[in-house]
Amino acid sequence: MPVNLRIPGPTPCPDEVLEAGAQPMINHRGPEFRDMIFRVTKRLQELFVTKNDLFVLTASGTGAMEAAIVNTLSPGDKVLAVSIGEFGERFIQIAKVYGVNVQVVTAPPGKAIDPQDIRKALRADPEIKAVIVTHNETSTGVTNDIAGISRVVKGEFDKLLLVDAISSIGSIPCSVDAWDLDVVTSGSQKGWMAPPGLAFISMSKRAWQAQAQSKIPRFYFDLAAAKRYLERGQTPWTPAVSVLYSLDASLEMLANEGLENVFNRHAQVAQACRNGIKKLGLKLFADEAVASNTVTAVHTPPGVDGAKLLALLESEYSVVLAGGQGSLSGKLFRVGHLGYCSLADIQGVMDALALALPRVGFTPAGVGGRSR
């Protein structure tokens, strides 16, 4: 049985993308590489809907989050962090490690941030220089309203806005220029349908101004070096060439599908997932009004051992789901539906859950638990 890998990254890659990754190595300082990095960068800019500089880093998404912090802030800077889960906490942790003075606004688990809370915090402390925020909180399956947040952060207060869009951009609407987002990050193993190993980061003019003044030391993640090298079609350090081959292929597929169609597909499979989960008698973790179209978090049913459920799904039904992270470990499980995902993939998850749940002590609703 082919494995139905439904975690929020690494996501499954189309065969063409995997095959593209197996091409022979080339000189990363030569003309073929130059053509590829220019093409990939341009396509990523189109999918970020931005004319800002954009860089491909050899790192996981966390590396791009670190790049966002170390390139724009200085020790002692006051920053407002919007955290609604594990990845919000990670952004805070990175900022604190580098000496940034972090104030935090949060929302209850499963809820998005209310932009009004950001407004209050920014009013209360005019010294706050920047806002760091997670667009799509992968740990709870909640999408923050970045457009609304930007209207406050940029429109009312004109602060620097750094966005972790790792599990959102390219899959759900995130218009970097229209929303005036200064720094935006993502990673190849998310909606981009490519293997992990590359991270992306876009930098606005305002972000470059901050970069020129930033005093956090940086070397590997120095975006000024990335900019210098990209001008001649290179990266400062040897890049993950085979992952770039794959990304080059997957970006072409996304471009052919068209961004609106990609968004619609994600909205459809996400809705099918939420419907299916509810039909099984399971409870969604996230408030449906802000539920993510890339990952769905589900309460582990009372009395069920979450780890046992996931192990059973994998070993007997070839369905791989993700557990809860940090304090949510065991309390929820997560279905990834970003990138290469169809309605049939989601139906497969529901079918497997319908069969597996009774074996771990939960009787799903409906006959056979079919989700539609």
Next chain:
Amino acid sequence: MPVNLRIPGPTPCPDEVLEAGAQPMINHRGPEFRDMIFRVTKRLQELFVTKNDLFVLTASGTGAMEAAIVNTLSPGDKVLAVSIGEFGERFIQIAKVYGVNVQVVTAPPGKAIDPQDIRKALRADPEIKAVIVTHNETSTGVTNDIAGISRVVKGEFDKLLLVDAISSIGSIPCSVDAWDLDVVTSGSQKGWMAPPGLAFISMSKRAWQAQAQSKIPRFYFDLAAAKRYLERGQTPWTPAVSVLYSLDASLEMLANEGLENVFNRHAQVAQACRNGIKKLGLKLFADEAVASNTVTAVHTPPGVDGAKLLALLESEYSVVLAGGQGSLSGKLFRVGHLGYCSLADIQGVMDALALALPRVGFTPAGVGGRSR
């Protein structure tokens, strides 16, 4: 004509290695990944000839160099840097960026460091805490005598010893434990016959003691996090899974070949390369007594445009060589012969040079320029 990629990384990958990289994605927090990361780590430890902790980072080799610095030093620490070329300079640059107080010893271009110079420098300043050194200087094709350097640095002075072994270890002898090397770095695209995207770093007990006291901020490259996660068969951040697949396959090939055989093969192809270059009437850049067995640097012949020569070799003979870096740009070219390289590959380079050189204004020695 198949391309003969003879740059010092990315190096060509065997077909099996490229194909392995095209396997479907898996959960990086699941049992298959755990088995793979344990297997890869164990094999790397065998090839590093060490029982020290060893970590696989998603980054290029420069990322591992940064990890070496930020995990063991503190701002203001006095460090002796041994620099004999571009990569020695890079190590210095990283240390300086993070506030380390760097003293430098050098050797003339094409020469290795004399351990006596290190002895003098360490005697002159007892406050020096650590020595950072490049094992194999890829920019000039010179191999430093790390065993001899360690006898001074560790044997006589008992300092921390950080080694950039990116283009040496796994290809030429570098015995981490026997030579008492505290931190040793490498990268997947060098002798390991895998695509770029992963870096390796080993940490001795002494290095961990330094880590506990180090005050340089770090997050993405924090090796304490890497250690915590590796204990359960994971990496802290999503790793470059497809590159790991490839590395898993290439390490098996290296293990089957046997480390001594790998070293002998590198010594043979390197000697063939140096002989071939001399037979063509070209001049080796490095002192032959310390010439590298992984990369050979060659003086651009007088009157020849180095860039034109490399472009001609690539476009008409499908041989890809590297130019000089930094201040050596145009003054030399380099033949990589690390990793997946045979005598036939080297002969192919010599044949192409024999045909190309007359077309850029240099008449090679010997009839037709055959190198043997």
